[in-house]
Amino acid sequence: MPEYRTHEYDVLVIGAGGAGLRAAIEASAAGVKVGCVCKSLLGKAHTVMAEGGVAAVIANVDDRDNWKVHFTDTMRGGQYLNNPAMAEIHAKEAPARVLELEAWGALFDRTKDGRILQRNFGGHKYPRLAHVGDRTGLEMIRTLQDHGIHQGIDFHMECTITRLLVHEGRVVGAFGYFRERGQFVVFRAKAIVLATGGIGKAFEITSNSWEYTADGHALAYQAGADLIDMEFVQFHPTGMVWPPSVRGILVTEGVRGEGGVLRNKDGKRFMFEDIPENYRNQTAKDEEEGWRYVQGDKNANRPPELLTRDHVARCINREVKEGRGSPHGGVFLDIAWIKSRVQNGEEHIRRKLPGMYHQFKELAGVDITQEPMEVGPTCHYIMGGIRVDAETQMSTVPGLFAAGECAAGLHGANRLGGNSLSDLLVFGKRAGEYAAKYAQELAIASVGADDQIEQAAAGALAPFGRPDDGDNPFRVQRDLQKMMQAHVGIVRTETEMLAALPALDELEVRASSVPVEGNRDYNPGWHTALDLGNLLTISRAVALSAIYRKESRGAHFREDFPEKDPEAARYNTVVRRGADGSMVLETTPVVPTTEVQKAVIEEMG
């Protein structure tokens, strides 16, 4: 038997980003014993990087806003593959979740009369994003962290879960290791909430950190849960493109929300040339109207730079491909031009976008108050993930819940900016609440699955015994990223994607024989080797789902099927582990909109 420590909880939360912290706080408030683990230190999860804001209908800036508009915006953005029940709950509950943060100490930027200020963002009809400059995620995670540490939750930092324990069809715990000394640990729990974030490390150009190795997606998959919508990977239109070492780092959409415009090398605002039909009556006719919109003119429509991310990313891609890009293979994003329109322009830009100002100044040597930025698409977010019940966030495996980026349903084929931070709060809370309830109602103790603990321990130690074949885990990861970027990236075709499958087989062979140097003490090589399995599993899920969907919709764009197919609007893809251990792909009918929801969508146009 391997050596390990054991902890017992009613609810174990895996992940301490916005979703995990919110879930842990709620579960703890229900009076159950809660543990929370995270791969990094507390407060360092991806949520800390979020910039632009959190979407919620507080209607402080434009009182025409209400939940129906937010619901409709979310559904339209998601091209109606969203789970409408989730979109409705989200729109209705987000305001309370954001205001609650204020009661826990958050300090959002203010309107003149002292209420929470809201800003424009792509796909949102009215100014809806509560924010703090361009560091909203930091404010959110710090508020949850500083509140959470006083709620009787046990935090285990720098601890990585590598396996969920399943006994008689329900989860009974999790196995993992502490990064510091590599010791093993078993958490026994009646209910588990996965809040592990995304999969961005499967791609070469990404805004995501080392943590985003698809762990939660893969853990759920291995435990038998359904994953849905895995073909929908969001490429954010504006990542940094130069210098090479910062390629992919995010440039917040807030830049465009504050009036930043996109131009090609000829100085042309190319976004005006390609406005999708279903957004035409919501988009500015000319530059002047667009400017009035960002200035808060309620009668103006938004500039085309604020169309949905999938569309803007593809337009940028097109400009670059057709030779109209910037020197380093992007396009120009210009905020400096607003100096001709606002007083104290430089000061204004620095105040509204302090993070961007410093990021460009320090990393690229570019002063954004004087010159345009160079930007291009970067892998940012996955809409697909663990299939959950809209009310409770329980997955298809009893006792296993999921919230945040690793769960799916709310965003459909494309997520609107700002809808993730609100997602974390709304569904993080629900996951915590219902996980606690499930644990309280469960009469049986969480035992069993000892064989799985042994397997998990053996699996974790396997890389150490391997002969040195000259390969190393970082190289395998890099080759996977390049392969996925090339074959299953922003613009997809059948032949390219079919080539990804044997490439994945080959990478799997390499991953399963990759040797690791050194010992178990804080060893990134070892950690990366263990993460590879998750990345590979989920890359395959993305590829298979993307091959299946023979149309273009939202973030999924196929050059060989550039149009939407009305038939394909009727299903979501499902990936699960088959009885023989191989990956099975199915479809499931989309969750139907209720009559009431239909009426709302029609009414809102």
Next chain:
Amino acid sequence: MGKATFQIWRGDATNGRFEEYTTDVGDGMVVLDAVHLIQAEQAPDLAVRWNCKAGKCGSCSAEVNGKPRLMCMTRLDDLDLTRPVRIEPMKAFPLVRDLVTDVSWNYAAKKKIKPFKPRKPDAADGTWRMLQEDIDRPQEFRKCIECFLCQNVCHVLREHEKFDEFIGPRLFVYSAALEMHPLDVENRLSDLKKQDGIGYCNITKCCTVVCPEHITITDNAIIPLKERVVDAFYDPIARLFRFARSE
């Protein structure tokens, strides 16, 4: 593309040394890129913390050529590459391995500070009103990314190791954000004086100098807190006594 040499601390609390690595360097690279390149090509078990690679998470703190820095925000063009670049872990905290230190003390010390406690909501709908100018100051403090570089350079911790009596600049910034929060009604002044040891700070400003978020730690956070503490514990009898003796 050129080449540069790095001397990186390898080892744990009991035993270690600087190892030299030479690697390719290119346009716009930061120290963390070089560390990652070395990790990927030469030393896969080189321990280093990082997350955002954009100065937002405060994970990658280390000492570069003796200066406390975020590795992801330190560009190689700003360093003298004709000589080896020396990268070592923060010195005030116990070493875990290589560039990674045990910073858990900061989390434990924070937990002892009384949490935020808001006044009753201003409006019937349970919300509050705050003017932007009243929150500018606490917002400055809330920019903190908990990199702990300020803790690392403060002599009270680094040299005098007063970890049991002194919470350090980061946590004064945290306390100040709470104390100056327009809604907060908690009183932390007695704790600041006794448990948190604010008196140990002799305003050397080393913390302010290293803060990557450019928070004016001493002038805006510590000095006003010190003044509040003095005002709160101002003792009229002692002053009378002093006054009488100086007559």
